[in-house]
Amino acid sequence: MSYDFNTIEARWQKYWAENGTFKADNNSDKPKYYILDMFPYPSGAGLHVGHPLGYIASDIYARYKRHKGFNVLHPQGYDSFGLPAEQYAIQTGQHPAITTKENIARYREQLDKIGFSFDWSREVKTSDPNFYKWTQWIFIELFNSWYDNDADKARGIDDLETIFASEGNTKVNAVCDEDITPFIAGDWNNFSSKEKQEVLLKYRLTYLAETEVNWCPQLGTVLANDEIVNGVSERGGYPVIRKKMTQWSMRISAYAERLLQGLETIDWTDSLKESQRNWIGKSVGASVTFTVKEHDNEIIEVFTTRPDTIFGATFMTLAPEHELVAKITTPEQKAAIEAYIEATAKRSERERMADVKTISGVFTGAYAEHPFTKEPVPIWIGDYVLAGYGTGAVMAVPCGDQRDYDFAKYFAAKPGMPAITNIFEGVDISEEAFADKEKTIIANSDFLNGLNYKKATKTAIYELEKLGQGQGKTNYRLRDAVFSRQRYWGEPFPVYYVDGMPQMIDVAHLPLALPEVEKYLPTETGEPPLGRADVWAWDAEKNKVVSNDLINHTSVFPLELNTMPGWAGSSWYPFRYMDAGNDTEFASAEAMQYWQNVDLYIGGNEHATGHLLYSRFWTKFLKDRAYITVDEPFKKLINQGMILGTSAIVYRISGSNTYVSKGLKDQHETEELRVDVSLINNSDELNVDALRKWQPQFNDADFKLEDEKYIVGREVEKMSKRWFNVVNPDGICEQYGADSLRLYEMFLGPLEQAKPWNTAGITGVHSFLKKLWKLYHDRETFGVTDTEPTKENLKTLHKTIKKVEEDIENFSFNTSVSTFMIAVNELTAQKCTSRTVLESLIVLISPYAPHIAEELWQKLGHDESISTAAFPVFEEKHLVESTKQYPISFNGKMRFTMELSLDLSKDEIEAAVMAHEKTQEQLAGRAPKKVIVVPGKIVNVVG
Numbered sequence: 001m002s003y004d005f006n007t008i009e010a011r012w013q014k015y016w017a018e019n020g021t022f023k024a025d026n027n028s029d030k031p032k033y034y035i036l037d038m039f040p041y042p043s044g045a046g047l048h049v050g051h052p053l054g055y056i057a058s059d060i061y062a063r064y065k066r067h068k069g070f071n072v073l074h075p076q077g078y079d080s081f082g083l084p085a086e087q088y089a090i091q092t093g094q095h096p097a098i099t100t101k102e103n104i105a106r107y108r109e110q111l112d113k114i115g116f117s118f119d120w121s122r123e124v125k126t127s128d129p130n131f132y133k134w135t136q137w138i139f140i141e142l143f144n145s146w147y148d149n150d151a152d153k154a155r156g157i158d159d160l161e162t163i164f165a166s167e168g169n170t171k172v173n174a175v176c177d178e179d180i181t182p183f184i185a186g187d188w189n190n191f192s193s194k195e196k197q198e199v200l201l202k203y204r205l206t207y208l209a210e211t212e213v214n215w216c217p218q219l220g221t222v223l224a225n226d227e228i229v230n231g232v233s234e235r236g237g238y239p240v241i242r243k244k245m246t247q248w249s250m251r252i253s254a255y256a257e258r259l260l261q262g263l264e265t266i267d268w269t270d271s272l273k274e275s276q277r278n279w280i281g282k283s284v285g286a287s288v289t290f291t292v293k294e295h296d297n298e299i300i301e302v303f304t305t306r307p308d309t310i311f312g313a314t315f316m317t318l319a320p321e322h323e324l325v326a327k328i329t330t331p332e333q334k335a336a337i338e339a340y341i342e343a344t345a346k347r348s349e350r351e352r353m354a355d356v357k358t359i360s361g362v363f364t365g366a367y368a369e370h371p372f373t374k375e376p377v378p379i380w381i382g383d384y385v386l387a388g389y390g391t392g393a394v395m396a397v398p399c400g401d402q403r404d405y406d407f408a409k410y411f412a413a414k415p416g417m418p419a420i421t422n423i424f425e426g427v428d429i430s431e432e433a434f435a436d437k438e439k440t441i442i443a444n445s446d447f448l449n450g451l452n453y454k455k456a457t458k459t460a461i462y463e464l465e466k467l468g469q470g471q472g473k474t475n476y477r478l479r480d481a482v483f484s485r486q487r488y489w490g491e492p493f494p495v496y497y498v499d500g501m502p503q504m505i506d507v508a509h510l511p512l513a514l515p516e517v518e519k520y521l522p523t524e525t526g527e528p529p530l531g532r533a534d535v536w537a538w539d540a541e542k543n544k545v546v547s548n549d550l551i552n553h554t555s556v557f558p559l560e561l562n563t564m565p566g567w568a569g570s571s572w573y574p575f576r577y578m579d580a581g582n583d584t585e586f587a588s589a590e591a592m593q594y595w596q597n598v599d600l601y602i603g604g605n606e607h608a609t610g611h612l613l614y615s616r617f618w619t620k621f622l623k624d625r626a627y628i629t630v631d632e633p634f635k636k637l638i639n640q641g642m643i644l645g646t647s648a649i650v651y652r653i654s655g656s657n658t659y660v661s662k663g664l665k666d667q668h669e670t671e672e673l674r675v676d677v678s679l680i681n682n683s684d685e686l687n688v689d690a691l692r693k694w695q696p697q698f699n700d701a702d703f704k705l706e707d708e709k710y711i712v713g714r715e716v717e718k719m720s721k722r723w724f725n726v727v728n729p730d731g732i733c734e735q736y737g738a739d740s741l742r743l744y745e746m747f748l749g750p751l752e753q754a755k756p757w758n759t760a761g762i763t764g765v766h767s768f769l770k771k772l773w774k775l776y777h778d779r780e781t782f783g784v785t786d787t788e789p790t791k792e793n794l795k796t797l798h799k800t801i802k803k804v805e806e807d808i809e810n811f812s813f814n815t816s817v818s819t820f821m822i823a824v825n826e827l828t829a830q831k832c833t834s835r836t837v838l839e840s841l842i843v844l845i846s847p848y849a850p851h852i853a854e855e856l857w858q859k860l861g862h863d864e865s866i867s868t869a870a871f872p873v874f875e876e877k878h879l880v881e882s883t884k885q886y887p888i889s890f891n892g893k894m895r896f897t898m899e900l901s902l903d904l905s906k907d908e909i910e911a912a913v914m915a916h917e918k919t920q921e922q923l924a925g926r927a928p929k930k931v932i933v934v935p936g937k938i939v940n941v942v943g
Helices: 005-019 052-067 083-092 096-113 129-143 157-167 185-190 193-201 252-265 270-280 307-312 331-344 349-354 402-412 453-467 573-577 589-595 611-624 662-667 688-694 729-736 738-747 759-775 791-809 813-829 835-845 850-859 906-915 917-923
Strands: 032-037 071-073 145-148 153-156 206-216 221-223 241-250 282-292 299-304 315-318 362-369 376-381 393-396 470-476 495-498 501-504 537-539 544-546 556-558 598-603 634-639 643-653 658-660 670-675 702-704 713-718 883-890 893-901 930-934 938-942
Touching (some): 005 729, 005 738, 005 850, 032 573, 052 071, 052 598, 083 096, 096 729, 129 206, 129 573, 129 611, 145 157, 153 611, 157 193, 252 270, 252 611, 282 307, 282 453, 299 315, 393 402, 658 662, 729 738, 738 759, 738 850, 759 850, 791 813, 813 835, 835 850, 883 906, 893 906, 893 917, 906 917
Parallel strands (some): 598 634, 658 702, 883 938
Antiparallel strands (some): 282 299, 537 556, 643 658, 643 670
């Protein structure tokens, strides 16, 4: 009976769908286990074989946990808002909702073909109004909250208003804007409604502010730092500039310390935790203020981790975007400053942070006054200082910082530049020197002379506080997150404006759905795409969206034109899966109390400082407001590695349309172009005729062959549509079956590592599945019997149970596949037909190859899905050896072996050996001088 995998897989996929086999119950006596894959974005290209790697791993673990008696939640959905769908809409005029729906259908078809045990009844899509209604609700909750430093948690804005009305704001210890004006209760109570709103906006956890953003003119939108690669947009490769815009932001900075401390409570990799620690960037030091000479009341605040080096501060550097630059620049320096600022605007923050070699800056012509020496300190601007990091200004100490030293040395040699003295030349004030806290290391530092690092730091802060020009402070690199995007295809903000102040739409009237627009580009006047909507105004009396023509600013008001960023929906989606059909709340308290949070999360490490940080932030906020009971969204996180593709390269002679085969390329100056790998055979030979049809640029090309063949170059790199090296899983499933694909992806190597794809290698695991099928069949009939298993059968089974269970618990799925192959080979050699052994074996294999497992399980006489079967229990006794194959030696030379019971005594072993006919042959009638017996090891007869 042949292994008809296509028929088998289609049958069981249909069975699972019709019977809701993997539907999780929110009320169960079983222990819960929640397994989640990172939200996929449904692109038009569909899945390639690299995408399912993490899904297969999570599915194996989900199926294993079901066998272990857990109630498993393993849902799936789509992160379906985003820029790619919008860009496609701009190019084609097709509504993003249409292409997104088509892409989701394509993804679902592919996912189902691979046999995942998802609970599709809980499917969510971020672009579904029934989902983003609750994203809008969370935004409103953030707007209606503030962060109380004393309570170390978010509280309702109503509480803050009560405090203001009774005692003002002078005793409020909150995370808020820096430009807070103190007021008493009487002031607050006399404020107008608008004035109160303006004050509250400085405290809210989501707020409007003018911020420096990454603006991409071609895309017409703001980009997050992780959406920029090498100074251009990740999507499209367009230039990005820095620009000030009024944006919605979120005070993630309020949670900086809690985000740091929370890392100690979760099972994530050290590298991932370190990425977040570095991004949060906690620093302990001092805030120091310098007054600007000849500019009354203008001060520059800096944060330094080294207040003990205050006397070494011989110049200052401001970020080019710093608000004081325009005010303090002298007329002589104005042109140079403006040119530098314009050039800096074209560089992303990431570029500026990464560029440690380039020395650039411009002197403003202004000077600050040193707090202690009262000496003039020249003020420069430099793009290595960022406006959004710290205060946007640094006190430069050439003796203590390499970049400051290089900067000072470089500009000191320029004619007309102010002197930047390195007063600590030759003095060791390195971190290594500070390791010896008793060492006297401070020199040339007035009252700090002779003090060690620890005492000097405390003294410097004390003296600064006495002057009113500094104080001890803890700083974080983490900045508030810009939450506005100038896009169409995203969640609309539930916000309308009255007298310029934001008002929230009541949750009873959500969702606020996206309007129809004629085009998906910004307007001609620079407004976001929603500015093109004709029906995009809020009637505050009728509580509905109406025509813009009805705006009267008394009952009908303009709505927000920006949309939310891609990370909005993905920051809370794990909780929606717990109760996806709930129309009255984002998830019921009962469901969340049962599922708590995600036990195992699998996805790429590229989200370390984006999605993973934002979702932790939102989770902590929702807990603060008592909507959930957990502090972290994901208990354990595994980053799967990447499956790499093998690209095909053709070589074009520079300046021509002639392509030379790989063996001829060194004879010419050539350029490399990648071509579709489907045009290449297993011998790296290019189908030239097919290439000409593939892209017009090759129609009239001349190809120089070697041995009448065009041989391409090959390079292993990221599998990507961009490199034309993707392999479609559909073809693999059709040719070899989904079970073969699943096994092969696991067999390629450890889950966390990158590994190259080689389609030819899949034949090995496919042959294994055919051998597995054959083990259960006697030619054309089912060959499993009720015979008792042999000792060897049980030994093979139980060593397999032990190894597979260990592998799955350690996520070492690749070694399990090898174990299955060994087990099937051994049982085949043993001619095993025992139901006892073969039933247990197929349960072991079922998480990896569920379709063939279901088929054989049914053939074994079971009516229910194999997913309901208990995982086999390992019994040590079957691996305990009861006999030993003894080497029998004569005068130290082994002559034959004997299998003897391990229970025999020395005398019994000696008697058995002496009675053996081969012993008698060796002795030839002679009596041995002695017989050496080491039980369990050897027997040596000395003649």
